[in-house]
Amino acid sequence: MFLNQMPRYEILSADAMATLDRGWRRIVSEIGVEFMSPRALELFRRAGMKVEENNVFFDPEFVLEQVAKAPREFDVQARNPANTVRIGGDHMAFGAVYGAPFVREGDVRRDATLDDFHRFCKLSQVFGEMDSAGGVVCEPNDAPLDSRHLDMVYALQTLTDKVYMGNVVSGPNAADTVAMTRILLGDIETTPATISLINCNSPLRWDDRMLDAQFEYSAANQPVVLTPFLLMGAMSPVSVPATLVQQIAEALTGIALSQLIRPGCPVIFGSFLSNIDMQSGSPCFGTPESAVGLLCTGQIARRFGLPWRSGGALTSSQTTDAQAGYEALMTMLPTFLAGANWVMHAAGWLEGGLVSGFEKFVMDVEILRMLQHEFTPMEITEESLAFDAHAEVGHGGHFLGAAHTMERFRTCFYRPLLSSSDNYERWMRRGAKDAAARAADVYQAKLQEYELPPLDDAIREELRDYVTRRRRELGDA
């Protein structure tokens, strides 16, 4: 997996950090955070916090004590041990788009299906840069609603041999994910095996269904990503600093709950921070504000000693056009500068997250590959200066045939997956295809390359039986 050993780009001064620190302490202690779960409220009450109805008023020191119990780094095992990921430190893991009800292929935008879900799983498997297909890589609208999570988990488990995300629609869905993960891997408590996204109903409220899922996962020692969902102007004030303190208040109190459920269980400080267009109310992605928020969030998460999630190839664009290109990189480059540990939506996100795009997936993998290359430190040694090449070529010549070049030409530079540097005549001969059209060729070819990763027949059978039984119990059979 990718290790980011380049420097972090940090923009918060010590004074700024102290101001933010005062801010979240004031929010959690004076305004409090709502937890719509009697179990959660009972845990906080027993821990000595003041609870009024659903609202918990926190002692900030208590929050920090709980946060300190969380591991700084941990592994998440994949069924193929080569694909096990480490979360935290310099490690960066990348998963596909999550949660889109629609898909786009070329000019066609339509409801996503289970077949689309399968194809995105295959693309996530076949691209080595992807550590995970994520979870709800698109919504399989043609699968029965109440048992759809079983179809998704089964697909993630069988079509890929990488780590995957668990379902969070309800506590029972989470329990199904945990049960199926145990079938796949046996012991999953020593080393966890699925990551789940617990979103806050921002501002300052954690909802019951998400909390029920959190209880299941944290109790089973499976990591949860506690994520304030912050579109500034709607779910948080129209100010990056105000949003950062709200984000800290929400994330840390969610993390504190996990540590009460099971002290020492793995958690991830989550961030999903952008803004709305103040004229239309539409969410905007790849904005300057979101990039600044991302850089700050990395610095903040490190201050609390927590692995963190943010970033992705986000865009508001409807198609894989120029806007999709620059907006995706407006988020992904800061994702690397800030060293996010768990990067959801790293490939395929379109239209503010409403659409999983096949061409977009390929474009995003290209960006991911480029950034992984860029954020791998180069060696600067006497030998790297290639003095002999300069002595050989001298003045006004060229290095095309130099010995130094001949020894290295195959591997010396990044080789693109999608980008074209064809001259105009050659580009015309090859059909004058723009990047989106070429991306369509790439994903179709990649789907042809896909091979089903081997899985023990008995395990596959047991998973199938589980899905069949549970589907029947859920009334979807």
Place this chain on the structure above:
Amino acid sequence: MFLNQMPRYEILSADAMATLDRGWRRIVSEIGVEFMSPRALELFRRAGMKVEENNVFFDPEFVLEQVAKAPREFDVQARNPANTVRIGGDHMAFGAVYGAPFVREGDVRRDATLDDFHRFCKLSQVFGEMDSAGGVVCEPNDAPLDSRHLDMVYALQTLTDKVYMGNVVSGPNAADTVAMTRILLGDIETTPATISLINCNSPLRWDDRMLDAQFEYSAANQPVVLTPFLLMGAMSPVSVPATLVQQIAEALTGIALSQLIRPGCPVIFGSFLSNIDMQSGSPCFGTPESAVGLLCTGQIARRFGLPWRSGGALTSSQTTDAQAGYEALMTMLPTFLAGANWVMHAAGWLEGGLVSGFEKFVMDVEILRMLQHEFTPMEITEESLAFDAHAEVGHGGHFLGAAHTMERFRTCFYRPLLSSSDNYERWMRRGAKDAAARAADVYQAKLQEYELPPLDDAIREELRDYVTRRRRELGDA
């Protein structure tokens, strides 16, 4: 103009810097640098350097002594004083694409004309984010060859009231630029008024025509951008460190020449560093290698106390597609991270610099605006935390109508020029236009908004007379 007060992203360790330092010293002293100009050779000989044929073997300490004479910062005056730029320090100035023989509008790619040149001048004038139209914003192929530089300088002087770049095709062309600039502004020696690009014929050779232009400009105290032209694999070794030391050797020796011509004259450390595709030989832009080179170059130029030029919205893409979007930002974001002072090609570059694109120009201005917004430090104060807004909205509500929001909604976030966050239905109703199609609408509207900046009739007349006389003398009348 834009001040970049965010931190610089520096990736070279002290050890790495010391290795690079040994590298350029060895090149200039053991291999030497060619200057294809008897005047230049004579200056170096008289300064005590060893000269063999056209090659100068340098004492690195002598080079550093000359470099130390150059100003760290300086102004370049525009005829509208509000558009005067400062070069150096935290200042960043942005000019349009330079040197393309072709233009692209929509699906049409064709030879550039003087009318295209005029339209790009107007776009550079009308967008406040642009500090300069640059110089050869496209090649006016329908203007007579020998006097074309007069048409370009006249257009830059009259259609814009911003700083502009001088012609460098020959010494006489440079002298024409200086003469016309004196007509426009009178005294241009106290504060220079035109910037010119002197490219190295890399590796390690400065050619006669460029040097003749350099003599004219430096003698007149007009800044020159001494720019190694480095496509790794062709003009430099297939190694970033080797290319960086070559770049230092070339830039510093060119700068040393300017300081011998006129001690203390303004210079800019230039960088144009990317790589070729090792299979096709085509130049590639927006590559990971070029981004790393850019970050290192900023650190290196600062070490020598020199203002520097690099960056731009570079791409190999043929059209304003997704590749153009992400490649442009792959260079422009590092341009800001590294704090380049003079940014050529900041808008309009397509197809490896062969094409000036109208839609691309608009896309690049959008990127420029976003980055200027992103690299303006936010204030983190108690007030910015908007505690009252949190107290007002509480738990699970929204901030759309909060007092804090209502007071700030007009200016709180970046407002895009081009990017769309329309929902799907609205986007379809508005014609389902991708970013390139919308960019075409934007530049056409902006050309309508353009107003000719006022200029004293006598000066305009004198400029016209100069152009007419010189065109006759050059045999193009």
